Amino acid sequence: SQTIHQWPATLVQPVGSPLSLECTVEGTSNPNLYWYRQAAGRGLQLLFYSVGIGQISSEVPQNLSASRPQDRQFILSSKKLLLSDSGFYLCAWSRGQGETQYFGPGTRLLVL
Amino acid sequence: AQTVTQSQPEMSVQEAETVTLSCTYDTSESDYYLFWYKQPPSRQMILVIRQEAYKQQNATENRFSVNFQKAAKSFSLKISDSQLGDAAMYFCAYAVRFGAGTRLTVKP
Numbered sequence: 001s002q003t004i005h006q007w008p009a010t011l012v013q014p015v016g017s018p019l020s021l022e023c024t025v026e027g028t029s030n031p032n033l034y035w036y037r038q039a040a041g042r043g044l045q046l047l048f049y050s051v052g053i054g055q056i057s058s059e060v061p062q063n064l065s066a067s068r069p070q071d072r073q074f075i076l077s078s079k080k081l082l083l084s085d086s087g088f089y090l091c092a093w094s095r096g097q098g099e100t101q102y103f104g105p106g107t108r109l110l111v112l
Numbered sequence: 113a114q115t116v117t118q119s120q121p122e123m124s125v126q127e128a129e130t131v132t133l134s135c136t137y138d139t140s141e142s143d144y145y146l147f148w149y150k151q152p153p154s155r156q157m158i159l160v161i162r163q164e165a166y167k168q169q170n171a172t173e174n175r176f177s178v179n180f181q182k183a184a185k186s187f188s189l190k191i192s193d194s195q196l197g198d199a200a201m202y203f204c205a206y207a208v209r210f211g212a213g214t215r216l217t218v219k220p
Binding site: 034038041042043044046049088090092097098099100101102103105106 | 144145147149154155156157158159162201203205207208209210211212213215
Protein backbone atom coordinates (compact mmCIF):
# COMPACT_ATOMS: atom_id res chain seq x y z
CA SER A 1 0.00 0.00 0.00
CA GLN A 2 1.01 3.60 -0.52
CA THR A 3 1.88 6.00 2.27
CA ILE A 4 2.88 9.64 2.34
CA HIS A 5 4.98 11.26 5.02
CA GLN A 6 5.53 14.88 5.90
CA TRP A 7 7.83 16.45 8.44
CA PRO A 8 8.06 18.26 10.64
CA ALA A 9 4.50 18.23 11.97
CA THR A 10 4.87 21.65 13.57
CA LEU A 11 7.42 24.39 13.05
CA VAL A 12 7.89 27.81 14.64
CA GLN A 13 10.39 29.99 12.81
CA PRO A 14 11.48 33.64 13.07
CA VAL A 15 10.96 36.02 10.18
CA GLY A 16 13.89 35.94 7.79
CA SER A 17 14.96 32.40 8.64
CA PRO A 18 15.17 29.61 6.02
CA LEU A 19 12.62 26.84 5.58
CA SER A 20 12.75 23.25 4.45
CA LEU A 21 9.68 20.99 4.53
CA GLU A 22 10.01 17.46 3.28
CA CYS A 23 7.50 15.06 1.80
CA THR A 24 8.11 11.45 0.79
CA VAL A 25 5.86 8.85 -0.79
CA GLU A 26 6.21 5.09 -0.44
CA GLY A 27 4.68 2.25 -2.39
CA THR A 28 4.33 3.88 -5.79
CA SER A 29 6.58 5.11 -8.58
CA ASN A 30 6.57 8.26 -10.70
CA PRO A 31 3.75 9.94 -8.79
CA ASN A 32 2.53 13.46 -9.43
CA LEU A 33 3.42 15.50 -6.34
CA TYR A 34 1.81 18.65 -4.98
CA TRP A 35 2.37 21.30 -2.32
CA TYR A 36 -0.65 23.21 -1.02
CA ARG A 37 -1.07 25.92 1.59
CA GLN A 38 -4.22 26.24 3.65
CA ALA A 39 -5.01 29.35 5.68
CA ALA A 40 -7.08 28.84 8.83
CA GLY A 41 -10.66 27.88 7.95
CA ARG A 42 -10.02 28.27 4.24
CA GLY A 43 -9.60 26.13 1.15
CA LEU A 44 -6.40 24.82 -0.38
CA GLN A 45 -4.15 26.94 -2.56
CA LEU A 46 -1.86 25.05 -4.92
CA LEU A 47 1.73 26.22 -4.61
CA PHE A 48 3.75 23.76 -6.72
CA TYR A 49 3.27 20.53 -8.58
CA SER A 50 5.65 18.08 -10.18
CA VAL A 51 5.16 15.34 -12.77
CA GLY A 52 8.71 14.01 -12.55
CA ILE A 53 12.22 14.43 -11.13
CA GLY A 54 13.43 17.98 -11.59
CA GLN A 55 10.12 19.08 -13.16
CA ILE A 56 8.47 21.76 -11.04
CA SER A 57 5.57 24.03 -11.95
CA SER A 58 4.76 27.05 -9.82
CA GLU A 59 1.24 28.37 -9.40
CA VAL A 60 1.81 31.51 -7.37
CA PRO A 61 4.88 33.81 -7.45
CA GLN A 62 6.25 34.07 -3.93
CA ASN A 63 9.38 33.59 -1.87
CA LEU A 64 8.89 29.82 -1.75
CA SER A 65 10.49 27.25 -4.03
CA ALA A 66 10.16 23.50 -4.50
CA SER A 67 12.48 20.74 -5.61
CA ARG A 68 12.15 17.08 -6.48
CA PRO A 69 15.58 15.52 -6.12
CA GLN A 70 14.25 11.95 -6.17
CA ASP A 71 11.19 10.29 -7.67
CA ARG A 72 9.27 10.12 -4.40
CA GLN A 73 10.70 13.13 -2.57
CA PHE A 74 9.31 16.66 -2.73
CA ILE A 75 10.82 19.54 -0.79
CA LEU A 76 9.39 22.99 -0.10
CA SER A 77 11.93 25.68 0.72
CA SER A 78 12.41 29.32 1.44
CA LYS A 79 15.56 31.38 1.89
CA LYS A 80 13.85 34.00 4.06
CA LEU A 81 10.45 33.46 5.67
CA LEU A 82 7.81 36.18 5.80
CA LEU A 83 5.02 36.54 8.36
CA SER A 84 2.57 35.80 5.56
CA ASP A 85 4.14 32.36 5.06
CA SER A 86 2.43 31.12 8.22
CA GLY A 87 -0.14 28.44 7.52
CA PHE A 88 -0.82 24.77 7.14
CA TYR A 89 1.17 23.08 4.38
CA LEU A 90 -0.08 19.90 2.77
CA CYS A 91 1.77 17.56 0.45
CA ALA A 92 -0.19 15.23 -1.81
CA TRP A 93 0.41 12.68 -4.54
CA SER A 94 -1.65 11.27 -7.38
CA ARG A 95 -1.15 8.64 -10.07
CA GLY A 96 -1.88 11.09 -12.83
CA GLN A 97 -3.19 14.53 -13.67
CA GLY A 98 -6.72 15.12 -12.43
CA GLU A 99 -6.85 11.88 -10.50
CA THR A 100 -7.46 11.26 -6.80
CA GLN A 101 -5.00 13.00 -4.54
CA TYR A 102 -3.74 11.41 -1.34
CA PHE A 103 -2.62 13.81 1.32
CA GLY A 104 0.04 13.79 3.99
CA PRO A 105 -0.70 14.79 7.58
CA GLY A 106 0.46 18.37 7.00
CA THR A 107 2.88 20.80 8.62
CA ARG A 108 1.77 23.70 10.79
CA LEU A 109 4.15 26.61 10.19
CA LEU A 110 4.12 29.68 12.40
CA VAL A 111 6.41 32.54 11.46
CA LEU A 112 7.00 35.04 14.25
CA ALA B 113 -10.30 29.07 -15.97
CA GLN B 114 -11.07 26.17 -13.72
CA THR B 115 -12.96 27.25 -10.63
CA VAL B 116 -14.84 25.46 -7.87
CA THR B 117 -17.49 27.20 -5.80
CA GLN B 118 -19.04 26.10 -2.53
CA SER B 119 -21.74 28.56 -1.54
CA GLN B 120 -22.45 27.18 1.93
CA PRO B 121 -19.75 28.17 4.44
CA GLU B 122 -21.57 26.30 7.22
CA MET B 123 -24.24 23.63 7.43
CA SER B 124 -25.85 21.88 10.36
CA VAL B 125 -27.69 18.55 10.55
CA GLN B 126 -29.34 16.52 13.24
CA GLU B 127 -27.84 13.13 13.94
CA ALA B 128 -29.45 10.41 11.77
CA GLU B 129 -30.84 13.01 9.35
CA THR B 130 -29.78 13.76 5.77
CA VAL B 131 -27.84 16.80 4.57
CA THR B 132 -26.78 17.99 1.13
CA LEU B 133 -23.69 20.08 0.45
CA SER B 134 -23.58 22.07 -2.78
CA CYS B 135 -20.79 22.61 -5.28
CA THR B 136 -20.51 24.12 -8.73
CA TYR B 137 -17.50 24.13 -10.98
CA ASP B 138 -16.33 25.46 -14.30
CA THR B 139 -14.34 23.64 -16.95
CA SER B 140 -14.13 23.32 -20.70
CA GLU B 141 -13.03 19.70 -20.50
CA SER B 142 -15.42 16.87 -21.32
CA ASP B 143 -13.77 14.05 -19.39
CA TYR B 144 -12.63 14.60 -15.83
CA TYR B 145 -13.01 13.58 -12.21
CA LEU B 146 -14.74 15.43 -9.40
CA PHE B 147 -14.05 14.83 -5.74
CA TRP B 148 -15.36 15.45 -2.26
CA TYR B 149 -12.76 15.46 0.50
CA LYS B 150 -13.34 15.54 4.24
CA GLN B 151 -11.05 17.36 6.67
CA PRO B 152 -11.76 16.53 10.32
CA PRO B 153 -10.25 18.54 13.21
CA SER B 154 -7.00 16.56 12.80
CA ARG B 155 -6.73 18.36 9.40
CA GLN B 156 -5.94 15.09 7.59
CA MET B 157 -7.60 15.33 4.16
CA ILE B 158 -9.54 12.18 3.33
CA LEU B 159 -11.24 11.27 0.08
CA VAL B 160 -14.98 10.81 0.57
CA ILE B 161 -16.18 10.08 -2.94
CA ARG B 162 -15.17 10.45 -6.59
CA GLN B 163 -17.27 10.92 -9.70
CA GLU B 164 -16.12 10.29 -13.27
CA ALA B 165 -17.68 12.82 -15.62
CA TYR B 166 -18.26 10.36 -18.45
CA LYS B 167 -20.37 8.17 -16.18
CA GLN B 168 -24.01 9.17 -15.99
CA GLN B 169 -24.59 7.12 -12.86
CA ASN B 170 -24.08 9.02 -9.64
CA ALA B 171 -21.34 7.67 -7.38
CA THR B 172 -22.22 6.21 -3.99
CA GLU B 173 -20.08 5.15 -1.05
CA ASN B 174 -22.13 3.73 1.80
CA ARG B 175 -23.97 6.73 3.34
CA PHE B 176 -22.40 9.19 0.90
CA SER B 177 -23.76 9.85 -2.57
CA VAL B 178 -23.51 12.59 -5.15
CA ASN B 179 -25.92 14.32 -7.47
CA PHE B 180 -23.86 15.04 -10.58
CA GLN B 181 -25.42 17.34 -13.16
CA LYS B 182 -22.83 17.68 -15.92
CA ALA B 183 -24.69 20.19 -18.06
CA ALA B 184 -25.31 22.42 -15.05
CA LYS B 185 -21.77 21.79 -13.75
CA SER B 186 -23.17 20.92 -10.37
CA PHE B 187 -21.82 18.31 -8.00
CA SER B 188 -23.57 18.02 -4.64
CA LEU B 189 -22.82 15.61 -1.80
CA LYS B 190 -25.58 13.93 0.15
CA ILE B 191 -24.84 12.44 3.54
CA SER B 192 -27.53 10.09 4.80
CA ASP B 193 -28.03 8.93 8.39
CA SER B 194 -25.57 11.57 9.60
CA GLN B 195 -23.25 10.54 12.40
CA LEU B 196 -21.28 12.60 14.91
CA GLY B 197 -18.10 11.52 13.18
CA ASP B 198 -19.25 13.23 9.98
CA ALA B 199 -18.59 16.62 11.56
CA ALA B 200 -15.77 18.17 9.53
CA MET B 201 -14.88 20.57 6.74
CA TYR B 202 -15.91 19.26 3.35
CA PHE B 203 -14.15 20.35 0.19
CA CYS B 204 -15.31 19.91 -3.36
CA ALA B 205 -12.46 19.58 -5.85
CA TYR B 206 -11.81 19.44 -9.55
CA ALA B 207 -8.20 18.49 -10.34
CA VAL B 208 -6.07 20.83 -8.21
CA ARG B 209 -8.84 23.38 -7.67
CA PHE B 210 -10.62 23.27 -4.35
CA GLY B 211 -13.70 25.07 -3.13
CA ALA B 212 -13.58 27.22 0.00
CA GLY B 213 -15.17 24.43 2.02
CA THR B 214 -18.33 23.81 4.00
CA ARG B 215 -18.13 23.29 7.75
CA LEU B 216 -20.61 20.59 8.73
CA THR B 217 -21.87 20.41 12.31
CA VAL B 218 -23.76 17.33 13.48
CA LYS B 219 -26.10 17.85 16.44
CA PRO B 220 -26.81 14.93 18.77
